[in-house]
Amino acid sequence: MIDRIYAHMQAMQVLSKSQEATADNLANINTPGFKGNKMFYRMFKENIDGREVIKSVPMQRINLNQGVLEPTGNEFDLGINGDGFFMVEQDGQNMLTRDGRFHLDPDGFLVNGSGAKVMGNSGEIDLSDYFMAQGDGEMPKLEIAKDGTISLNDRPIDKLRMVNVEDSSQLQRKGSAYFTVEDESMLTDDNTGTIMQGYFEKGNVEPLAEMVDMMQNTKMFESQQRALKTSDELLSRVSTQLGKY
Known part of the structure; x- marks a missing residue:
């Protein structure tokens, strides 16, 4: 009993x-x-x-599982079609996210809605030249290729750092949109995801x-x-x- x-x-x-x-x-x-x-x-x-x-x-x-990619027409909105995560840095900590609703902060860095800086292969992505082009009366042309290469007025600036996790069970949720891994050696740049500019991924x-x-x-x-x-x-x-x- x-x-x-x-x-x-x-x-x-x-x-x-x-x-x-x-x-x-x-x-x-x-x-x-x-x-x-x-x-x-x-x-x-x-x-x-x-x-x-x-x-x-x-x-x-x-x-x-993949969420629906919603078109916005905003050149700073990015969605990942397939595997992979964006890497952002906040308070000295690297975090992973699929939320690609980005914008430029007053200093010209690419950030997300919480102010976390989006990371590229060269570190924090600096697009301050975007403001300079506007100041010169020029209409800046920001293009982000499917492989994450960022070009401003046809000049390559950096490339988004997209990472994957070898073992998804090692992902630890941090809030609603962030993930971390205890051992960053589990991260790999080998992923099949492609970047969709002007889209963001909805929740799944x-x-x-x-x-x-x-x-x-x-x-x-x-x-x-x-x-x-x-x-x-x-x-x-x-x-x-x-x-x-």
Whole structure:
């Protein structure tokens, strides 16, 4: 009976974790470059008081499926079609992102909405010449090729640093749009993604599928709650009856 109660409690903990991941996905439906959370479960054997017990442990994985590329016409908006991440630097830390809604800061550096500087092969991408061309009355022509090469008025400036991760399970989520890896040796410049200028990638969350998951989690959680209550009542009756002898 105790084992049954423990199993119900464990199932409720697993379902609670799954519901948290689903809620986070739904909260970020409109977050550009967001990659949804996927829950899966690993079975572990554990020895407790000489008995072998099988435990189900919830694990979280990042869903790296491609999101829809939305056209904007903004020359600073960039989307990745395929694998890979942009690298940005904020507060001295390198982070990875799929959110390519960029702009120029007052100093002419290419940055994202949080002010993190976009990294190129030569470091921080400096496009201050863009402002100088405007000051000269010239209409600057900014072109970013599919391989990430940045050209201003047909003059190559730098190349976006696009990276991939050898083992995606090493990705650690930092907020809704950023990822980091503990060991940067896991990063590689070998990726198949191409840059789409004038586009940004929408989040890859499917609202209908997430709503279905949320309803199923709720039903299963309530079912486990009822089963736990029944097991507890049965245990209480058994204890009361035994106490009479």
